[in-house]
Amino acid sequence: MRKKMVLLLCFLMALSVAGGCQRGVWAADSGVDYVIRVGHVLATDHPYTDGLNYFKKVLEEKTDGRVRVEVFPNSMLGNERDMIEGLQLGTLEMALVSTAPLSGFTSDFLVFDLPYIFTDTATARGCVDSEVGMGMLEDLASQGIKGLLYFENGFRSVTNSRRPIQHPEDLQGIKIRTMENPIHMDSFSAMGADPTPMAFGELFTALQQKTIDGQENPLAIVDTSKFYEVQTYLSLTEHFYAPAPFLMALDYYNNLPEDVRNAVYEAAKEAQDYERGLLDEMNARLLKELVEKGIQINEIDKAEFRAAVQSVYDKFEGTGSDKIPAELIEKVQNFKP
Numbered sequence: 001m002r003k004k005m006v007l008l009l010c011f012l013m014a015l016s017v018a019g020g021c022q023r024g025v026w027a028a029d030s031g032v033d034y035v036i037r038v039g040h041v042l043a044t045d046h047p048y049t050d051g052l053n054y055f056k057k058v059l060e061e062k063t064d065g066r067v068r069v070e071v072f073p074n075s076m077l078g079n080e081r082d083m084i085e086g087l088q089l090g091t092l093e094m095a096l097v098s099t100a101p102l103s104g105f106t107s108d109f110l111v112f113d114l115p116y117i118f119t120d121t122a123t124a125r126g127c128v129d130s131e132v133g134m135g136m137l138e139d140l141a142s143q144g145i146k147g148l149l150y151f152e153n154g155f156r157s158v159t160n161s162r163r164p165i166q167h168p169e170d171l172q173g174i175k176i177r178t179m180e181n182p183i184h185m186d187s188f189s190a191m192g193a194d195p196t197p198m199a200f201g202e203l204f205t206a207l208q209q210k211t212i213d214g215q216e217n218p219l220a221i222v223d224t225s226k227f228y229e230v231q232t233y234l235s236l237t238e239h240f241y242a243p244a245p246f247l248m249a250l251d252y253y254n255n256l257p258e259d260v261r262n263a264v265y266e267a268a269k270e271a272q273d274y275e276r277g278l279l280d281e282m283n284a285r286l287l288k289e290l291v292e293k294g295i296q297i298n299e300i301d302k303a304e305f306r307a308a309v310q311s312v313y314d315k316f317e318g319t320g321s322d323k324i325p326a327e328l329i330e331k332v333q334n335f336k337p
Helices: 002-018 047-062 080-089 100-104 107-113 121-129 131-143 182-190 200-208 219-224 250-255 258-292 302-308 310-316 326-333
Strands: 034-039 067-072 094-096 145-160 175-178 194-197 214-217 233-249 296-298
Touching: 034 047, 047 067, 047 094, 047 145, 047 258, 080 094, 080 100, 080 145, 080 233, 100 107, 107 131, 107 182, 107 233, 107 326, 121 131, 121 145, 121 233, 131 145, 131 233, 131 326, 145 219, 145 250, 145 258, 175 182, 175 200, 182 194, 182 233, 182 310, 200 214, 214 233, 219 258, 233 250, 233 258, 233 302, 258 296, 302 310
Parallel strands: 034 067, 034 094, 175 194, 175 214, 233 296
Antiparallel strands: 094 233, 145 214, 145 233
16 A cells, blocks of 8 residues: 555656656746745644744745745655655655654664653753754665754643543553554553554544544644544643654755755754744643543553553664664653753
């Protein structure tokens, strides 16, 4: 199925070439030198979209209209793995994704997926913006991808339609959608849940049809994806922090004039700050709004959940494929903003 999606994506990109552009460079009489398409999987009204539209505005202004940015939300260009492969193939210019699918390129990204590796937003942002996080983005160059910086999705919490989750044992028997991420899956298995990897685009229907019981995502996604329509309980577990790497096809980036490359990074930085600010504002009001929309919110003792997933650290610490070096875990745990 994934291979079919990639082929479809390539076909669609080929159509755009036939329509008058080549690798994002348009005919001179269009008044635009470069068209940059950027995709993500979240809803049209999620801060991802607003942040990318801000990126579009700033970049087009900085380049005096030589660059046009087209934003494609809601999995319009495929799932995250499809888009990453599109960057490598040169059939897509930019994508905003989670770290989960990038762990297949370098296992270091898995460190950000460790449960409770961060205690608060300021520390998490400081770490991903530091040489630790930026070094991981630089390592993607060997895979044909230019990592610019990180937007943010936020801390993930559990929702479900069966019962309140206040203690780890309450997850026993809960069928919960996760990303296709070994740490995420093992973390929920350690708490007794039944983790079920699934593409985000399929999630709402699966919840609606009750083929799964719950999911885990930040508050902004619970709201903008309207999960409150098909879920009853929200537990503020905040178990994983979710940074969002902002990526570009490396060959495409290298072929841009230096002034345009500089403008891309400057616009990305301004958009990063804007998008994170939107999330801060949303998180400040969403708990009340979600209650008004019918969600029952449960406070939890994070110490219980942290203790329940310690085996995950033991399993993934080490060297080799799908392992995280002990020194990297220690560096992230001890990071001070």
